[in-house]
Amino acid sequence: MNPPPHSRRPVCPRCLRPQPTCVCALARPTAHRTEVLVLQHPHEQRQAKNSVTLLRLSLARCDVVVGEHFPPEALQALLHRPGRDTRLLYPDVPAAPAPAAAPVTPGAPVRLVVIDATWRKSLRMLLVHPALAALPRLALHTPPPTRYRAIRAARRADQVSTLEATVQALAMLEGPSFDGHPLLDAFGEFVAALASQRRPGH
Template identity: 80%
Template sequence: MSDSPCPTARATCARCLRPQATCLCALARPTAHRTEVLVLQHPQEQRQAKNSVTLLRLSLARCEVVVGERFAPEALQALLHRPGRHTRLLYPEVPAAPAPAVPAISWDLPVRLVVIDATWRKSLRMLLEHPALAALPRLSLAAPAPTCYRAIRAARRADQVSTLEATVQALAMLEGPGFDGAPLLAAFGGFVAGVAARGGVRGKTDCL
């Protein structure tokens, strides 16, 4: 008898919302963290079997995933900001969407980290179409760690990594040595290997 929360046969798992044959629940690695994570996920990524956000959501207790491409200004403001937290957008400095100049902040307050889960082109469009997103102070990965994601999804640029990998690296930057993302990254490596073994075809990536 299995301890998996997924039902048998060909039903969809109620926890990870994937078919039983590709259920990710056994790969989830509960990871202690203080930072709130808000993932704005493009609808096309929600349907991607190779998407990394499901494993991220299963492993991080403070991870909220909201699916959408266009958000009403009031609804977006409510999502982005929480009392007692600084909000940071995980996004690189790019000429088409330069980071805003913002005053220095006190890091005594915890952070709400906003992550866009989409292809590079769609993430840039979401940023440009939502002034509230573009106005957020940025958190950029200066030198992203090497990714294993290219085994199943192609990237436009050499420094692009999966949404899961980028978020884990950002949490390490924000929380320091107290955050240990290694088990989650190892689990993600297992996920990538499994998709590749099933004949996953490389396509456009959700990399940041």
């Protein structure tokens, strides 16, 4: 993952954010079995309030690939790994119906694909990439209220950050063996810090 374009301020070599907004101290190493692939829209990479950096630093098996349009062969190589059941974290929507698929076998190795983008841009990425739209889906069930609202508006009550959605998906896939609470608490600290910077006097 490369630093955000046209960033002229000194950046942290680990989290790739400007030094004043470094999030390395918030990283919470979190044990997990599932491979996570984040396809990040370029516009999200430039957002200071984006949650993916903290997610990447905290999950050992998390790859982030920035892009909006991917060559078919390159995308296939990204999506699939031998011996792993690939699932796309995305709801079943009329514009892009979810294909029929058997549920994930408990304990089976999974590669979880996550799109990091606004709702409109994520749907566009899904529609222009048939290989992405053909993946079996994993949908969240009534996610808890997002901690993101302090810094980013959500149109619907079930909209959450990419970090929160991924943590809930990992809990669904891995059960009690996965503990995402420390990472969610770190994300809460991240949101609170950004919110305080927006207040007068900061």
